[in-house]
Amino acid sequence: MKQRDSAPTMKDVAREAGVALGTVSKVFNDIPVGEDYRKRVEEAARRLGYQVNSYARGLKTNRTCSVALILPDITHPFFSALAQGVCSALAARGYRTILSITAYDPEAEQKCIQMVQQNKVDGIIGLTYNPELDIDPRLPYVSIDRYFSPSVPCVASDNFGGGQLAAEKLLELGCTRPLFLRIGSRVPGESDKRGDGFESVFRQRGMACAALRLNNEEGLEPIRDFLAGHMDGGQLDFDGIFCVNDALAVRVRDFLAELGLEVPEDVQLIGFDGLRHFATGDFYCSTIVQPVGRLAETGVDMLLREDRSNLPSLVCLPVTYASGGTTKE
Amino acid sequence: MKQRDSAPTMKDVAREAGVALGTVSKVFNDIPVGEDYRKRVEEAARRLGYQVNSYARGLKTNRTCSVALILPDITHPFFSALAQGVCSALAARGYRTILSITAYDPEAEQKCIQMVQQNKVDGIIGLTYNPELDIDPRLPYVSIDRYFSPSVPCVASDNFGGGQLAAEKLLELGCTRPLFLRIGSRVPGESDKRGDGFESVFRQRGMACAALRLNNEEGLEPIRDFLAGHMDGGQLDFDGIFCVNDALAVRVRDFLAELGLEVPEDVQLIGFDGLRHFATGDFYCSTIVQPVGRLAETGVDMLLREDRSNLPSLVCLPVTYASGGTTKE
DNA sequence: TTGTAAGCGTTATCAC
């Protein structure tokens, strides 16, 4: 008698149904089979609580219906929204998500990729900070927000366009003394284009645009000092500030408050990301909102596309502006 | 000649190293083998970029080194922190995390479990809302925050104790007219004990304690109305409010502001969860903080424990109080 | 110690 504690196999189902093993396999792979046979097999499978073993299946087919998602941190609202989107898009296509968190550690990122390759996933979606990541060209890979090389497709928001949009909004709202503020990773990424887009608008109009770009290691103090140093008779030298992301914008607003400045009356502030408060659903600040859902959807789409022969190397998705109280009107 | 596009197998490594297949296997399983053989194998493996196929391995060993994490939503800060914790704890033990998101849908939860069983994971960690979830007793399962039956181990925060703690704090801070506010799922869960603990403290002291408990479907309007209805000459009938979670506390603070009440001067407010602002790291409100990291760690520990014969059916982890500006001092 | 061979649960290729 078959032991009850180990899961039933196709062989058990075949015996229970009184058919050959191959027939059972066909039933579970939607390969035509006699109607009565199919019934018998399905019946037997239900009785036994049979589930196909996808590892054994993967061993044969070399497809595992699972993809790895590599993220630096899932605690940040942008990343968690992205994870949610990717996981759902994958699930909708019958794929499992294997989640790896790297804590921004380049070494961990590389280890992740190795581990995941060993796990024989069908592909990887990664948002990584290791500039010289060694990824097996045999394994489909889609990068989010970080461009590696023409052979590694990357999907990102239209960061440059977002920067331009922020500049145009600020101009439209009457700003004439703009400032761009940035803090982030030392390794270059797509988001660097935000500042470029912002500045390009003013350059084109022959207007000056101040900017301060920092690396994470430097902390926010330099920004606070910079702002304090640009106070002039109770007035700031700038009347429109674009921050590289919402997190920074929120901090900057606090700094401005410390300096006795009103937002948006004295200074207008635009962030980037489009994050919303977890309880109220409100934007934390006026912001350029990234299409997180589409980012995820597009990434999955590019990864799973049957014909991956000529994928674009970079896909930019459109961003939008949303008012969140730190701009006038 | 072996095709370059399919990953190398143990056989390839054996051939490359000039040893037998079994020897290669032993090297990768840390089974004693001649030092020079080991060297040869490792060398060959590196040359070929060999990675053991964990699916094939799992097929033999019936262990896949992966566990499924089932969560309703990963966008909420509490869940994302939990996911991060579980994923890290699992990774530290050499396990992969398969993430499933159910969107609070009981049917999706059941489907997840099925899918995941078919995927032959080594266990499941789930935070689910389906009260009559059908889980295969053969598969190790740990529930978070929801108690099913003595046979399904559950790990949760000390919700009752947290409620008591909130009550004691409020008393200590001079409150004499307490109110408990709750909104949540209709299906009973561990978090229901928060209100019970809170009320028990006042009952014990012979003090009255008002309470309003709502289901998600009802929305927040009833709470707003309730508060408005308890205004008496510009004063609220309550001077200390305990909310079942931080999300509600944040909303309630807004309602109180609408009524012209100052927090914490006129009313003190305590939430539950211990969520922190993504940019500043500040608590959103005074709160009872759940030990998310320990919750995750403990869950993983209970799931992966070698001897699962006599696990506790419920483990409660201690919570702490943190001031977040909605209580005095 | 090292090599050999029998499966693990599937799928796929054949004869029937």
Place this chain on the structure above:
DNA sequence: GTGATAACGCTTACAA
């Protein structure tokens, strides 16, 4: 259309 049978890549007795 159905049913043996040989892989898939690996582990693990067991034999050398």
